[in-house]
Structure formats: structure tokens, C-alpha cells
Amino acid sequence: MIIRERENDFVMIEQKNHAQFAGDVMAQWKKTLFQGEELSKSVDYAIRMHDYGWESLDKSPFWNDKKQAPYSLFDFPKAPKIIFYTYGIDEVEKVDAYAALLCSRHYTQFFLKDSSKESQAFLKQEEERKSRIIAALDYFDKCVFDFHYALLVLGDTLSVYACVNEPGATEETIHPFFKKGLSLSEELGLNETNIHPSWIDEQTIALKVFPFEAPINSRLIQKVVSKAAIMEKGLLDSYNEAEYEEVRINVRSAK
Numbered sequence: 001m002i003i004r005e006r007e008n009d010f011v012m013i014e015q016k017n018h019a020q021f022a023g024d025v026m027a028q029w030k031k032t033l034f035q036g037e038e039l040s041k042s043v044d045y046a047i048r049m050h051d052y053g054w055e056s057l058d059k060s061p062f063w064n065d066k067k068q069a070p071y072s073l074f075d076f077p078k079a080p081k082i083i084f085y086t087y088g089i090d091e092v093e094k095v096d097a098y099a100a101l102l103c104s105r106h107y108t109q110f111f112l113k114d115s116s117k118e119s120q121a122f123l124k125q126e127e128e129r130k131s132r133i134i135a136a137l138d139y140f141d142k143c144v145f146d147f148h149y150a151l152l153v154l155g156d157t158l159s160v161y162a163c164v165n166e167p168g169a170t171e172e173t174i175h176p177f178f179k180k181g182l183s184l185s186e187e188l189g190l191n192e193t194n195i196h197p198s199w200i201d202e203q204t205i206a207l208k209v210f211p212f213e214a215p216i217n218s219r220l221i222q223k224v225v226s227k228a229a230i231m232e233k234g235l236l237d238s239y240n241e242a243e244y245e246e247v248r249i250n251v252r253s254a255k
Contacts, residue, residue: 001013001014001015001054001057001058001061001070001071001072001073002015002018002072002073002160002163002164003069003070003071003072004163004164004165004166005069006166008226008227008228009224009225009226009227010069010070010224010225010227010230011222011223011224012061012070012222012223012224012225012239012242013163013220013221013222013223014054014055014058014059014221015051015054015055015058015073016051016052016054016055016058017220017221017222018051018159018160018163018220019047019048019049019050019051019052019156019159020048020221021159021162021163021218021219021220021249022047022048022050022155022156022158022159023044023047023048023155024216024218025155025158025159025212025216025218025251026043026044026047026151026152026154026155027044028212028213028214028216029151029211029212029213030211030212030213031213033188033189033190033211035143035144035147035148036141036144036147036148039098039144039148041096042096042098042099042102042148043099043102043148043151043152045092045095045096045099046092046096046098046099046100046102046103046148046152047151047152047155047156049088049091049092049095049099049103050088050092050102050103050106050152050156051088052088052091052092053084053085053086053087053088053089053091054073054084054088057084060236061235061236061239062076062235063230063234063235070225070235070239078114078116078118078119079118082111082118082119082122085107085122086122086125088103089103089104089107089126089129093129093133097133097136097137098133098137100129100133101129101130101133101134101145102145102148102149102152103152104126104129104130105130105149106149106152106153106156107122107126108122108123108126108127111123143187146187147187147188147189149187150185150187150188151188153185154182154184154185154188154195157182158182158195158197158205158251160177161175161178161182161197161205162205162220162249163220164177165178165199167199167202167203167247167249168199168201168202169199170199171198174199178197180194181194181195181196181197182194182195182196182197183195184209188211190209190211192209194209195207195208195209196208196209196254198254200254203248203249203250204249204250204251204252205249205250205251205252206251206252206253206254207251207252207253207254208254208255210252210253210254210255212251215250215251215252215253216250216251216252217248217250218248218249218250218251219246219247219248219249220246220247220249221244221245221246221247222244222245222247223239223242223243223244223245224242224245225238225239225242226238229241229242
């Protein structure tokens with residue numbers, strides 16, 4: 001769950017909806033810039049399904065009594081998080097092994113500097129998965145794979161930008177994580193190091209670097225849950241009773 005707190009309520013975005021927005025954005029990547037075209041369907045599947053492990057969990061959000069807010073992706077406890085990450089990768093692998101390899105790479109990045117037993121066991125498990133999947137592939141090009149992974153990261157980060165900021169956010173109110181823009185991986189081959197997204201109105205995000213075929217028209221599905229309702233009924237009942245809302249978001253070039 002991605003959480004955005006307001007004065008009187010919480011905006012709550014399920015991970016699957018965040019991932020679908022990421023997929024909509026990256027589906028428009030310029031074909032002339034795409035490496036390994038024969039794997040494009042696997043890359044699209046990985047981007048849209050990279051947070052599949054959270055789907056059931058997000059239907060029953062947990063309350064963080066320390067922060068007096070719903071648990072979010074960023075503060076959810078590590079040990080159960082690893083369980084859901086593993087489940088998600090397992091489910092993706094049942095459909096597309098290459099997509100699972102991309103998802104596995106995505107999650108292992110979060111634990112590379114973590115020496116805990118849980119994290120080290122997860123890294124070992126995913127290294128074994130990586131070896132097994134690559135051995136079963138007819139052909140594996142690491143440079144192309146790194147490019148595909150960079151696409152996943154960019155889609156994920158652009159979607160997080162749309163989720164954690166209020167539509168129309170200004171330079172003063174933008175989430176601290178994005179104050180300096182958004183880093184671009186050199187594997188994307190864009191000769192740029194930063195993409196600098198900005199809200200130009202409540203429905204439009206502009207990008208100074210725009211490696212996409214055309215302006216992107218997508219949506220974010222969210223729920224807005226009032227703090228008063230949570231105090232009265234608890235988080236779970238309040239979340240279940242809240243209606244899903246659709247927020248239209250356009251992504252276009254700033255030029």
C-alpha cells in the first residue's frame with residue numbers, strides 16, 4: 001500500500017494499481033529505443049506485476065500504532081515483507097520466467113546491504129532462482145536484461161512520484177524524495193542523468209526528458225479514508241467501506 005496523508009484523511013493506493021500505472025507509462029517507451037524487442041511482452045508483464053505479492057495484503061491494511069497511520073510499503077516490517085515478495089515472484093514465474101527474473105532483481109536490490117538472517121536467506125534464495133531461470137533460457141544477454149530492468153525501475157519510480165505527491169504539487173510541496181528530480185540509469189542509453197518530473201496542473205505530469213512515443217493518458221485507482229472513520233470503526237472496516245476513486249493522470253513532454 002502506498003499512503004499519502006492529508007489533514008483529515010489518508011489517500012491509500014494499492015500496489016497493483018500503482019504497478020498498472022507504471023505499466024501504462026512504460027508501454028509507450030519509444031520502439032526505436034527498445035532493446036530486445038522479442039522480450040517486450042515479458043518486460044511489460046514484469047512491470048505490471050512487479051508488486052503482485054501485495055495484492056491480497058492490500059485488501060486488509062494494517063495499522064501502524066507507532067506512526068498512527070496505516071502501514072505503507074516504506075515502513076512495513078521486513079520479515080513479512082520478504083514473505084510477500086517471495087510469493088509475488090513465485091506467482092509471476094508460473095506465467096513468465098523472464099519477468100520473474102526482473103521482479104527478483106528488483107526486490108533483491110532492497111536487501112543487498114542488509115546483514116540480517118532473513119535478508120541473507122532471501123538473497124541466497126533469489127540467487128538460486130536467478131541461476132535456475134537463466135540456465136533454462138535458450139539465450140540470455142546481460143546487457144539487454146540490465147536495460148529491461150532499468151525500464152522497470154523507471155516505471156516504478158515515475159508511478160511512485162504520481163502516488164506520493166498531491167496532484168498539482170509545487171516545488172515547495174513535492175515529496176522530499178523527488179526534490180532533486182529522478183535519476184536515470186545509464187543502461188537506458190538516453191545520455192541524461194535526470195528526468196525532472198513536475199506537476200503542471202492537477203492532472204498532468206511533465207517530463208523534461210521524454211523517451212516515449214506519445215503523451216500518456218492513464219489513471220490511478222485509490223481510496224480516500226477519513227481519519228474520523230478510522231477512529232470510529234477501525235482501519236479495516238473503514239477501508240472496506242470506502243469507494244474506489246479514479247484519478248486521471250496525463251504524462252507529457254515539458255518541451
